[in-house]
Amino acid sequence: MNKSKYLILFDVDYTLVKGSKIHKESIVEGIKKIFGVDPPIEKLKLHGMTDQQIVTDLLKICGVDKKIIESKMKECLTAIAQLYNINKSTDKVTLMEGVRFLLEEISKDNDFIPGLVTGNIESIAYGKLSLVGISQYFSIGGFGSDHIERHKLVEIAVERAKAKLGIDRFKTFVVGDTPKDINAAKKAGVYSIGIASGSFSREELEKYGADLILESLLDKDKLIEFIKSK
Structure with a gap:
């Protein structure tokens, strides 16, 4: 198992895109x-x-x-x-701030594997991402069509990554804008990164114990530094 790899599981709505x-x-x-x-x-x-x-x-x-x-x-x-x-x-889907720059950056580093954990049905998630030109960055995920419980989606995404790439479970990060993203990461035993760019403030996300909180994905250097420190 290659422990130098980092699986970064992004939520879709109000983390990567908005306006659907x-x-x-x-x-x-x-x-x-x-x-x-x-x-x-x-x-x-x-x-x-x-x-x-x-x-x-x-x-x-x-x-x-x-x-x-x-x-x-x-x-x-x-x-x-x-x-x-x-x-x-x-559909009038637009990118959230900083998303394209972050994805371009991590796609250059073989240590990073971007994936998805979203409540969206799989084809809807990829449909939204295709509308804003970023679907090509993602080949692994857990989706709302897989299970009703969000933490199970994290576990499904991790198992799919392990099967495909040999990713260490404890080098997995969930990136999302809601307390449900943070709780799902905790239940699945992985790191959580809260993004205070949706409906929840930094203070609200802090209450749920995110391992890192950023104002937006424009803070890509902080996100990458945090991930590589683990």
Whole structure:
């Protein structure tokens, strides 16, 4: 196992990109199509939730039985992904500050392996990244289509990296903008880097015990220095 490698698992929404309206619309329309109910998505705080958790919580609000939710979840996720990919050309996704510079920098260093840990369904995550021209940097990840629990996505991404590249679990870093990213990293036993560029402040992220907190990914030198110190 090559212990000089660093697996850096990025969240997508409000860490790498922002502004996806089509994703939310696709969730609503996918639920309508598969379950025949109109979900009140405005009632949920979506930050850091996996798509499976969003679908589950919305259907519970609508009074749908748990067994029915579970039996149709895969079909619903497929419908949501299809709806997003049909309409993604109209999505107004933009890069968060510093992302392109950071990815360009770490892609030059063979010690760094960029990956994804996101609540997004896999094809939606890559769809968003393709819209802003950064999907080529990522070939490993854990996605909302893999599991309902976010910390399980970290574990899945780590196992995929180990299988593909031989990455040491304890040289893994989760980079995200919500307490759920930090908690997922902790539960999975890896380092967490909080980015205070989304809906949560530095002070809020500090409460959850992130190993490092940055104002944005423009602080790429601090991020790289921290990672290489481990």
